[in-house]
Amino acid sequence: MTASDLLAEIAGVGRDASRGGYSRHAFDRAEDELRTWFVEQATRRGLDVETDRNGNIWAWWGTPGPGAVVTGSHLDSVPGGGAFDGPLGVVSALDAVDILRRKGFTPSTPFAVVVFAEEEGGRFGVPCLGSRLLTGSIDPDRARALRDPGGVTLAEAAAKAGHDPARFGPDPEALGRIGKFVELHVEQGRGLIDLGGPVAVGSTVIEHGRWRFSFSGQGNHAGATVLGDRHDPMLPAASVVAAARRVAGKFDDARATVGRLVPTPGGTNVIASTVDLWLDARVPGATRDLVDEIAAAATEAAREEGCQVTVTEESYSDTVVFDPALRDEMDDVLGGVPALPTGAGHDAAILAAHVPTGMLYVRNPTGISHAPEEFAEVADVDHGAVALASTLEHLST
Template sequence: MQTVSSVLDSISDVGRDASRGGYSRGVFTHAELSLREWFSAEATARGLAVETDRNGILWAWWDATDTRDGALVTGSHLDSVPGGGAFDGPLGVASALVAVDLLRGRGVQPNRSLAVAVFPEEEGSRFGVSCLGSRLLTGTLDPDHVRSLVDADGTTFADAARSAGIDVDHLGRDEEAARRIGDFVELHVEQGRGLIDLDSAVAIGSTMLGHGRWRLSVTGQGNHAGTTLMADRADPMIAAAQVVLAARRIAAEQDGARATVGRLQPIPGGTNVIASRVDLWLDVRHEDDAITAQLIEKIHGQAQKICAFEGCRAALTEESRSSTVHFDGALQRTLSNALGTSFPGAPTLPTGAGHDAGILGTIAPTAMLFVRNPTGISHSPEEFVERDDADAGATALADVLQDLL
């Protein structure tokens, strides 16, 4: 039987990013499409029936009854942030495949169907909306809006999805898929220091921090870098730089808040050109959704003051927002009981990261398992999971699935 590490080793060359380090596996790019083919082959080799739904979600079915309604579902995603680590997403997919091997090795006879699912564009790194596949499934995104999303190269989501063989005319809430999810358990690499500090290989997710993404467009006057005197400039880059610092200050004043500008794009982007516009993307998070809204209001208000002083204008656009999620309490207790023998006293752990399990919680009971990351670093090539911990996570997932089956 394969280990989790051996499964991951088979895709270790897919999507390597020579300039950033790590992996860049944007949804429906060559790298991510290769991983989708890899998953389909791995699932088929295990006798699972693979299909793609109307929103580009991959499903690999272990059919145990004459219906798939109310099935037990596990899985994660295969796309990555630019220059991301090897484990964010693929660990959950590889662990699910190994968990199927473990269940069969134990002679488990399911009393309901089991599916391993792969959700597209979880990171939102290509089209700007995180957990896009699960949001479409649950009906929380307007399909027309999704079809019109554009990546950095000007490709629409509709064109990218169409090139991947998806009929984009049928994007949107999928009642059939929603009925099939009886319970959802997602395994994921832990993306902070929680399990290091707890000295545990595995934890059960308790809550997921509310968060959102906003695009702030700062418009000024494009001009020549050599002929325009400093006093004559309306430079949006200067205003944008001050907004970045203001966002950090405002978040630091609020306990438990996070505010990040991880992407900034000057237009037109020439070295000897004063930009005409600078777009920057804000990621803001807090466990209290009202405070998240207040933080954005403060940052936007400060941005408008800064821009007015610099002779510029600021426009804020919300791209996505998720409320704080409390994972299903009964399912958490089931997970704790299922891990009682192999992982007694497995701790519970909140997460500041977003996951498809949080989105799917609006239609079904959901839960998460986290596997220790000894670096405490994620969304970076330094993200890591020890081989023994990866196998421990797959065993924990198999224990949980067996109990729920």
């Protein structure tokens, strides 16, 4: 089966009837179904499957050991996301194994396909949890205490799914096995559209983070409370949405987005008592400067309405430069392809601080990601799997 065939097999899992696209989140039913599917696919191929202490699944071709060539991605999605972000890297890795076996190739180094847990942060808010826990870049107590919108903690959800959250944390043994890591991903942008090519290698990832703005005021009756008596946290919250766009316009190549806003209690005829919103910010070399200016605007808007605001950094990743030597190797194997920067984060970017890491992008003709319109042509999907197989063959020889 080709990578596009494998994608078709899971096309019905996790469809979101209200948002469109897919909603597949860490330790929910849809993601669990996909994890089970992956284990079955790996087992059919004679790969030895194990789940590490942080819920990441490893499928080994041959004996596990240090210096392994590892590829893979994730199976979860953002709310209402596309079909390709994450799963494309997983199915392409399985297809690459098939391609290499048909050639009669056997890796001379340890070789594994990995599925990382909770890459998007769509349920618990912090992206790349599986790789962050693996590498020790997030405190396990903090991770266990993260809550989803329904109030369920990561620890509770993991335990319900059959994992032991007490074991969450740095895993130097698993990390120490990785010699080189290559992640294939659908492109999240239009670089390959403009360049007219089916694949590219990754060069850098822009620094980025997520911040929570929590506004508190006085809940009250929408009809009985005159405007002069209100302390409505929705007003300063709304000002942050506008400030994010305004302030970002002052910085070169900045991206600032408020994609989630939650008022409490959330009634139509109720003045909110609190409003929480989340800011996603990405600016080359100046992300925290951008956020500081937006936070200053939020503080002033809250003061004018007689409200209070606290700003909490929930995640941050510095600029990542993928391993230049590995990038050059991939470029040589693929016959010369573009090297593209990205504003999107990946597990590969988390691993890059610890092991040589590379990215391989597949053209997305819509240029859209994190939405139902995300797409890749069958020919490009299969081209990407062949490119990945060629890269892995070279690295595993």
